[in-house]
Amino acid sequence: MADAIGEQRRRLFQAEISRVVPGLYGWLATVATPVFQRGASTSSRVMAGLALASLAASYVLAGSRPRLARVCGVHAFLLFCFGAWALLGPLLRSDQLDAVRGALGAVGFLLHALAWGAPPKDPDDTDALDNLVPGLPLQPRNKPDRWGAVMLALVIPVALTPVALAFAVERPGASLLAHAVAIGCGLLLVGAGNEVALQAGKPRRFPAWRARAGRVLWTLAALAVLVVGGLLWLALR
Amino acid sequence: MARALDFIAFALVAGGGVAFARGVQALGDRKDLVAVYLLVVGVLCLKAATDLLRPKAGDA
Numbered sequence: 001m002a003d004a005i006g007e008q009r010r011r012l013f014q015a016e017i018s019r020v021v022p023g024l025y026g027w028l029a030t031v032a033t034p035v036f037q038r039g040a041s042t043s044s045r046v047m048a049g050l051a052l053a054s055l056a057a058s059y060v061l062a063g064s065r066p067r068l069a070r071v072c073g074v075h076a077f078l079l080f081c082f083g084a085w086a087l088l089g090p091l092l093r094s095d096q097l098d099a100v101r102g103a104l105g106a107v108g109f110l111l112h113a114l115a116w117g118a119p120p121k122d123p124d125d126t127d128a129l130d131n132l133v134p135g136l137p138l139q140p141r142n143k144p145d146r147w148g149a150v151m152l153a154l155v156i157p158v159a160l161t162p163v164a165l166a167f168a169v170e171r172p173g174a175s176l177l178a179h180a181v182a183i184g185c186g187l188l189l190v191g192a193g194n195e196v197a198l199q200a201g202k203p204r205r206f207p208a209w210r211a212r213a214g215r216v217l218w219t220l221a222a223l224a225v226l227v228v229g230g231l232l233w234l235a236l237r
Numbered sequence: 238m239a240r241a242l243d244f245i246a247f248a249l250v251a252g253g254g255v256a257f258a259r260g261v262q263a264l265g266d267r268k269d270l271v272a273v274y275l276l277v278v279g280v281l282c283l284k285a286a287t288d289l290l291r292p293k294a295g296d297a
Contacts, residue, residue: 154247165258177264181261185257196243
């Protein structure tokens with residue numbers, strides 16, 4: 001019995017360590033390195049110290065106060081990291097930063113997000129499992145429809161098209177805007193395509209098709225007005 | 238009919254992609270008004286596509 005409890009504690013300890021280590025790595029690579037070099041402001045160093053303290057607090061509180069640990073490990077940690085970067089001033093210029101270290105630090109922050117997105121390892125911790133992330137419960141996974149997978153595969157090149165076309169915009173002052181707009185469009189397309197692909201082939205859960213079509217009546221009407229107006233403008237100019 | 242609506246939704250997504258692509262091209266051609274028009278058309282296409290399939294409260 002004592003061995004089982006010890007084993008469970010050891011696994012919990014490892015789980016919490018694996019949750020904190022990616023954030024610590026990201027902090028070391030992208031926050032501590034620029035903040036503790038010569039010329040950095042005291043306020044940015046204080047922010048960096050508070051970020052580290054938040055991460056440590058998330059580890060300490062993980063067992064007894066999981067929600068507070070999450071606030072410390074995710075929200076407070078990232079807030080103080082952003083604060084440290086914002087207060088770095090001229091040291092944040094691209095020629096002052098190491099690109100490779102920054103990229104590795106970004107991977108650390110990615111793993112940090114994935115670690116905090118994972119469910120708690122302790123199956124008995126019902127308080128932590130019960131709606132840890134506020135909001136509606138997430139939908140369970142289900143097998144996607146075959147046509148849904150085909151749709152998603154077709155949407156990806158469609159979403160990449162505006163991003164590729166943005167490289168052809170050579171107009172001064174508009175090329176950066178074109179890239180920003182194209183990336184936004186690509187993200188919108190991937191999001192909408194993903195939603196359509198996931199919902200395709202599941203009509204049985206919805207009401208009659210008339211209700212589904214009626215739901216988009218106003219949007220389709222606005223779209224029709226725009227398209228007809230555009231065609232008229234083309235014909236009359 | 239439900240399958241037809243699935244394909245209409247996909248066609249709307251594809252139409253949105255075409256509108257976005259043409260809108261980015263229009264930005265490069267100094268046709269700012271046309272670019273804004275096409276981007277609005279693209280957004281409406283995507284909204285119509287997702288609203289067509291997204292379940293709402295009380296649908297079940």
